[in-house]
Amino acid sequence: MSAPRLVPLTPDTLDEAQRRLYDAVLESPRGQGGTRRMILREDGTLTGPFDAWLRTPVVGEHLERVGMALRTDTVLPADARETAVLVVARAWSADFEWWVHGMVARAEGVPEEAIDAIGHGRRPSFDDPACQAAHDVAFELVQRRSLAPATLERAREALGERALVEVVTQVGFYQLVSGVLESFHPPGPSADLPVVGPPSTTERAGIDLYEAASTTRAVRRLRPDPIPDDVLQRVLRAATWAPSGGNLQPWHVIAVRDPARKQALAELYRGLWSDYAADRRTLIERLPEAMRAAPTRALAAGDHLAEHMGEVPVINAFCFHPERLHITDADLGRPSVVGGASLYPAVQNLLLACRAEGLGCVLTTLLCSREKEVRELLEIPEPWATAAFVPIGWPVGGGHGPLSRRPVEQVVFGDRFGDALFSSDPEEAR
Numbered sequence: 001m002s003a004p005r006l007v008p009l010t011p012d013t014l015d016e017a018q019r020r021l022y023d024a025v026l027e028s029p030r031g032q033g034g035t036r037r038m039i040l041r042e043d044g045t046l047t048g049p050f051d052a053w054l055r056t057p058v059v060g061e062h063l064e065r066v067g068m069a070l071r072t073d074t075v076l077p078a079d080a081r082e083t084a085v086l087v088v089a090r091a092w093s094a095d096f097e098w099w100v101h102g103m104v105a106r107a108e109g110v111p112e113e114a115i116d117a118i119g120h121g122r123r124p125s126f127d128d129p130a131c132q133a134a135h136d137v138a139f140e141l142v143q144r145r146s147l148a149p150a151t152l153e154r155a156r157e158a159l160g161e162r163a164l165v166e167v168v169t170q171v172g173f174y175q176l177v178s179g180v181l182e183s184f185h186p187p188g189p190s191a192d193l194p195v196v197g198p199p200s201t202t203e204r205a206g207i208d209l210y211e212a213a214s215t216t217r218a219v220r221r222l223r224p225d226p227i228p229d230d231v232l233q234r235v236l237r238a239a240t241w242a243p244s245g246g247n248l249q250p251w252h253v254i255a256v257r258d259p260a261r262k263q264a265l266a267e268l269y270r271g272l273w274s275d276y277a278a279d280r281r282t283l284i285e286r287l288p289e290a291m292r293a294a295p296t297r298a299l300a301a302g303d304h305l306a307e308h309m310g311e312v313p314v315i316n317a318f319c320f321h322p323e324r325l326h327i328t329d330a331d332l333g334r335p336s337v338v339g340g341a342s343l344y345p346a347v348q349n350l351l352l353a354c355r356a357e358g359l360g361c362v363l364t365t366l367l368c369s370r371e372k373e374v375r376e377l378l379e380i381p382e383p384w385a386t387a388a389f390v391p392i393g394w395p396v397g398g399g400h401g402p403l404s405r406r407p408v409e410q411v412v413f414g415d416r417f418g419d420a421l422f423s424s425d426p427e428e429a430r
C-alpha cells in the first residue's frame with residue numbers, strides 16, 4: 001500500500017453532516033458483522049473510500065446509499081455482482097477493493113480458480129452463465145470502454161435486462177470507488193488485518209519452458225474479448241528479448257486494435273486465404289483417406305480465422321527495416337533466409353509468451369504479399385516492410401496442445417549430414 005494522502009478524520013473532529021455519513025456507514029450492513037473490522041480502525045477512523053467522502057459528506061451520503069442499494073436492492077445474484085467488482089478492482093489494481101471484495105466473493109461462492117484468473121487478467125470459465133456474463137460485461141467495459149453487441153446479447157440472455165443494467169451500473173460505481181482509493185491511498189484497518197491487493201501484474205506466468213514449447217501450436221479460433229493492456233505489454237516485451245544480428249533489433253510491431261483497420265486487414269487476408277485454401281483442399285483430396293483428418297481440421301480452423309480475423313482483439317503486424325539486416329546469404333543464387341533470422345525469433349518469443357498467458361495465437365505471413373495495401377492501411381513508411389502478422393486472443397476452445405512434428409531422432413544429425421545423432425530404437429537409446 002502506498003502512503004496515505006489524506007489524514008483520516010477521527011470521530012471527535014466531525015461536524016454534523018460528516019457525523020451523519022459516518023453513522024450511516026457504520027449502521028449499514030457493511031458496518032455490521034465481519035466486515036465492520038475491515039472499514040473501521042481502532043481509533044474510530046474509517047477506511048476504504050468513506051474517509052475521503054467525509055470531506056464532502058452530502059455527496060458521500062448519496063454514494064453510500066447507492067453502494068448499499070447495489071448490494072441489497074438488486075436482482076443481480078451476489079456471486080455475479082462480486083465477480084464484476086473484482087474485475088474492476090483488478091483493472092485498477094485497487095488493493096483495498098480487491099481485498100474486501102475477494103473475501104465477499106469467496107463468501108458468496110465465487111470459485112477460487114475464477115478469482116485467481118481475474119487476478120492474473122485471464123478470462124475465467126464459469127459454469128454459471130450469470131457469473132460469466134457479469135465477468136464479460138465488466139471486463140469489456142473496463143478494458144475497452146464499450147460493450148460489443150454479442151457480449152451485450154449474451155448478457156441480456158443470461159441475466160435479463162434489469163440485472164444487466166445493474167451490473168453495468170455496478171461497474172461504474174466501483175470504478176468511482178477505485179478512483180477514490182487510487183487517488184488518496186487510504187491506509188488499511190490494522191496491522192493484524194493486512195490489505196492484500198491483486199497479484200502483481202509483472203508476475204511471471206508459471207509454465208515450464210519445455211511444456212510451453214511443446215504445446216505452442218497454431219490457435220486460430222479466438223474470442224473477441226479484449227486483452228488487458230498489462231498482459232499485452234508483457235507478451236510484447238517478451239518479443240523484444242529476442243536476439244538479432246548485431247543486436248540491431250531491426251523491427252517494430254504494430255499492435256492493431258482499431259476495429260476499422262482490423263476489418264480492412266481481415267478483408268485482405270480472406271481473399272488470400274481462400275486462394276491458398278483452395279489449393280490445400282485439392283492436395284488433401286489426393287491424400288489417402290486415413291491421412292486427411294488432421295489437415296482437414298487445420299484447414300477448417302484456417303477458414304474460421306479467415307472469417308473472423310477482424311474480430312480478434314489484436315493483430316500484431318511485424319515490420320522490419322531491410323537495410324538493418326545483416327544478410328550473409330544474399331549472393332548464393334538461392335532464396336536468402338538469413339535476414340529473417342533477425343525477425344522471427346521475436347515472433348516466436350511472442351508466441352511462447354502468449355502460450356504462457358493462455359492466449360491463443362498463430363504466426364501468419366499471407367498478408368506480406370499485399371504489402372502495398374498494408375503499408376497504406378497501417379501508415380508504414382518506406383523502406384519499412386512487413387514480415388509477419390500474429391492475431392492473438394483468448395482461445396474459443398482448449399487452445400494450445402500437443403504438436404505433430406517429426407521426431408528429434410529424424411531431424412538431428414551428428415557430425416555429418418545424414419548420420420542420426422540419436423537412435424530411434426528405444427533399446428539403444430536406453
Ligand SMILES: Cc1cc2nc3c(=O)[nH]c(=O)nc-3n(C[C@H](O)[C@H](O)[C@H](O)COP(=O)(O)O)c2cc1C
Pocket residue numbers: 216217218219220298302305362363364365366367403404
Ligand atoms: C512462416 C510461416 C507462415 C505461416 N503462415 C500462416 C498463415 O498465413 N495462415 C495461417 O493460418 N497459418 C500460418 N502459419 C501456421 C502454420 O500453418 C502452422 O504453424 C503449421 O501448420 C503447424 O501447425 P501447428 O503449429 O498447429 O502444429 C504459418 C507458419 C509459419 C512458420
